[in-house]
Every structure is written in C-alpha cells, then in structure tokens.
Amino acid sequence: MKPITAFSTTLLAGAMALTGVVQAADLVIAGRDGGYGDALQAGVDAYEAAHPGTDIELLKLPYGSLYEKLVIGMREGDSSFDLVMIDDTWAPEFMSNNWLAALNEDAVSQDFIPSLTDISRYPVGQGPLYSLPVVGNVAMFAYRSDLMDEPQSWDDVFRSAQNLKTNDRAGVVFRGTQGNPIVTGFLPMLWAYGGHIVDKDGNIALNSPATVEAIEAFVSLRDVAPTGVEVYNSGEVRDAIQQGKAAMAIEVWPSWVPSMDDPAVSQVVGQVNIVPPPGQVNESTPMLGVWQMGVSTHAEHADLAEDFLAFFTSADFQRQLTLEKGLPPTRTSVYLDDDVVAQYRWYPNQLNALRQGTARPRVQDWQQLESILGDYLQLALLGRLSAEQAAEQAHERMVASR
C-alpha cells in the first residue's frame, strides 16, 4: 500500500470510528447500577427489540454519583440525559427547581399505588405529575416467625429482643452507620412515636418530647443488638438476619428480601416474616423509598423518553421484571398477581405497607437535614449525648443550616 493511501485509509477509519463514538443516541437514560441497573437494561433491550432502529444509551451509576451528576447537569442546563431515575428524597429538589418536565396526565393509571403517585407530584398529591414510580421500595420489618409473634408496638420489639437475645443471636439488628443509614432505620420509629423532623409548613420540628422518646427507644435497642451495630449497613443487616444471628431487623428492603428464602445463602428459609414496621403512639408508618423516573426539562428526546417510561411502567412489563429480576413493582395489579405472590409470599404485606407508607419530608434540603440528624443520632446511640441533647442540638443545627 502506498504511504499516501495508507494515510488516507487510517484517517478515514479514524473518522468513521469517531463518528460512531460521537453519534448521538435516540434516547439517553441516567439510572442506578446493580439490580436496578439490570432491570433498566432489560427494559432497554425489550424496548429496542419492539422498536427496531431505536438506539438507547443507558448510564448505570452508583447512588452518590447519580445524584451528583444529575444535580450538576440540571444546574448547568445540560441536555445530556433525557430520562432520569431519582430517589424520592431528591424529588422535591428536582421538581421545585423545574428540572423535570410535567408528564401527560394520561400516564397515570389508577393501577399505580396512590401513595406512590402522590409523591410523583409537586406539591405532593396536588401539583402536576413530574415522574412515575418505577421501584416500589418501602422499609419493612423482619422477624423470626418461628421464635415470636408479630410485635404490635416498639415496646413489644424491645421486650421480644430482650427475651430472644442469646450469646449467638442478637435480639434485633439495624443500620447504625452515621448519616443516611441510621436515619433511614430510625424514621419509622420517630413517626410511630409521633415525632417529626419538619412540620406541615416545612419548619424544623425536631425538639419535641415525642422525638426525645423515639430517640430513647432507638438507643435502647443497642443493648439487644449485635456488637458493632454502630457501623452496620445493609450488608451486615442482611447477613445477620439470614445467618440466624438476629431475631428481628427493624429495616429490610424489598430489593434484597427475596434472598432470605434462598437456601443457597440463607439459614432461615421460610422462618422470617416480612411485615410493616410496628406502631407506638401512632399507627404503623412504613417509610417509602421509591425510585421514580422523570423526563429532564432539557431533554432533546422528550417524546421518546415518555414513551419508554410508559412501556417500562406498564403492568405487563412490571410483572415480567418482578418475576425475572425481583424488582418491586409499583402497580396494585402486579402485587395481587397469583404467580407473583407465589414467588414472593410477603407481597400482600408489602402492598399494605406501600399503601400506608409515608415519604420522607418533602423539603429541598433533605440531604442536609438527614446528615445532621444522622450525626447526632449516632452520638446518642454511643452515649455521647442524651436523647434530649441530641434532639435539641440537631434541631438547632438544622435551623442554623437554613
């Protein structure tokens, strides 16, 4: 080959390769990695198969990175992502800043669990629809049905934990890591005791007697929890309950609950019951942890994004994802499906928990409030602060942060 021809060929090949790299996809989705990412990938594959010629690019990101990328992108007015997956705690920030486009109201089927579509609107339950729920996550309570009856209150939880604690088994397990993990486990307790982080008007309301009682109850659980619970996260909670090292777990999530009935990894197959968390002064108040998807206001392919979202949240495809990938659905009909219930025996309880579930406060600065509460809660858990000091100081810091 002559040098000039070789040079031209290389240049052409390079240009073609470059064109391939920079050729824009028809739709760009930013979502989570892991199991949620697998479910999204299945959705992309199925949609592309049903719509030949459509090219969808899916970015699978870890929790923290997804939030950072989306917030920075939205604030910069970046149009890189058309369809975005968001945690429900991010929703107030995204919706109130007009980072998500209002969806067509026809997208809301009555089949969606109402508490989930309520938080897809801003203001909650009333405003325009900005997203659709794609993962029906809710914090559930797990207990060993072979050892005890279902606890009816948090007092029951503590009493049973004391009775069931042995040298080889803790009475109860929870996530004690400071920040988001410890707060997530604590919130259903706080609400059950009648406490709130913010009041109806969005003002900080942590310094109440109810909050102090809730923190005292939470701290008392440490005595009947495994040693080291202060740095436990989801993995340790799952291992403790699956290996029979704990009689109860105050917070388990539908995305990993199925493994408790998997004999390959669990020593308590069929012995763990999954129910909504107990009440105390108030009725049981399960905490929602729903993942939603919405169309970016800067999207270049908004119509296609809405069409994909409708497909991904359709009853048929949700049923398929639930059976094949274990993705918790957001539609009532899927929870009541015979095949689905046969595979996931706790789904009727999960549906009840979702129906009566409460979302975390709908405030824009939730990330910061959660972090502050997480810091003080752990100081209380370790006995560095009394429950009263923790509530008061966290309250003051939250007020000062605004």
Place this chain on the structure above:
Amino acid sequence: MFRSHWHPLLLLSPALVLLALLTLYPIGYSLMLAFTNTQYGGPMTFVGLDNFRDLFSDWFFNQATRNTIVFTLAASLTQVGLGLLLALLFHQPFRGRAWLLPLCIYPMMLSTLVCSSIWKAWLHYDFGWLNNFFDVLGIARVSWLSDPQTALAAIVLVDTWQWTPLAFLLLLAGLQAIPPDIEEAATLEGATSWQRFWHVRLPLVRAPLFLALLLRSIDAFKLFDKNYVLTGGGPAYSTETLSLLAYKQGFKFFHLGTASAIAVVMLIIALVLSLAYAWQVMRRPH
C-alpha cells in the same frame, strides 16, 4: 545552547499553561469561593471570613481536623518505620527472597475499595478472622470499627497493610544504592551492626526516607475512601476526615463556599507538612 532566554520558556510553555489551567486556576477559584456564600449554580455572596469562623467554632469540623492529623501522622510514620524494617530484611540475601518480594508488595496493587471491603469482612466483630483468631488465643474480641476508641486505629491498620509496600520499595532502592565499599570500610573499622545501621545506612537513605514520608503523608492526609467504606466517618465522628467533610459539603449539599473553606484549610496544613518534609529531603547531608 539556546539562542535567547525566551527559548527555554517557549519550550516549557505547554506544560506551564497546563499547570496553570489544571492546578493554579482551581486553587485560585477555591480560594475565592472560600470567602463567599455560594450554592452550586447560585449567586456568589462575599462573606469575608465567616466560613472560616463558622468552621473553627464547629465541633464536627474540629473533630475531623484532629482525626485527619492523627491519622496522617500515625499512618505515615508506621508505614515508613515498617517499610524500613522490611527493606533492611530484604537487603540481606536469604532463601525465597525473590518469591517473598512480590507477595509483600501485593496489597499495594489492590484498589482501595477492594482493600477496604476485604478488611471490612476481616474486622467484623462476629465473623471476622481477626476476632476468630483472638478467640483461639483466648484474647477478648475487639470492636475494631464500632468502638470510637479503636476505629481510627483500625483504619490506620488497613492503610498500613496496603501502603507499607510503597515505603518498603523506596527504602529498599535507597539501601541498594549505597556503594558496598562504604559498608565494607565500616565493617573493617570494627563497626557493629547497629553502628553500621545508625551511622552509615540511615544517613545514606535519609532522602528516600523523607520522600516516603512525604508521599505517604500527602496520601494519608487525603483519606476518604477507606473511612467512607469501613465506617462512614463514624462511630461518633471518630473517623470523619476533612476530605469526607469537604465532599459532603461540596457534593451532597452543594455548599461550595464551606467546601472551599475546608479545602483551603486542608491546603494550608498539607503545605506545612510537605514543606517540612521537602526541606529535609532537599537539605544537603552533613
């Protein structure tokens, strides 16, 4: 060699422009942000020294500063000390040396996240092999990561496991660069092993020793991923570091003013540490 004094500058200019863009500009911008109240994408309001005043009166910031300094000193000194011991050992010929060397530097090849996850399992109170080993020895189990008294030390242990090999390699190279006739002369003069180490080897490896200290201190000072994975900064803020705090302020709450103020404090502390070591490295031996 050069026709005018502009030529060297011209040749250096691409590197200088890159340095200015990638290092000086961000540092300058951070410095400016540190004196403002700025949310990402929001307006910039000049607040003077308020960010620093708030930080220095904040228990959480002071705790993170203390943890960062304690960790940096403990980890870098331990790693260089152990690295020196290992280097002295491997400086002698012994059977299996060629096989043991790659094994010793293996932890350094692991990614920090993998390393942290492995150690999280090893340090687990109930299932970790360290506590199981203690059981065999009849020693009481230790709450490595969940006790505020031991959590930071446990992270020093993990960091030492991963990064002692770096100090070891630098010091081994330093030892091997010592001309053999100097040691032979000392031996002929009747110097004992200790005297040979103290008066001959140690002064001659001073430069790599301080280089290892400098490199490890800078890296340890930035501690983020190990405590993020192992403890999340807890328990009770006992492993929270300035990097973790700056990350939260900058990328979770998007308070760029506060995050930049933390970065400036970090820069000053790191600069003082680095200058002290650099001065030692550059100093001509007596």
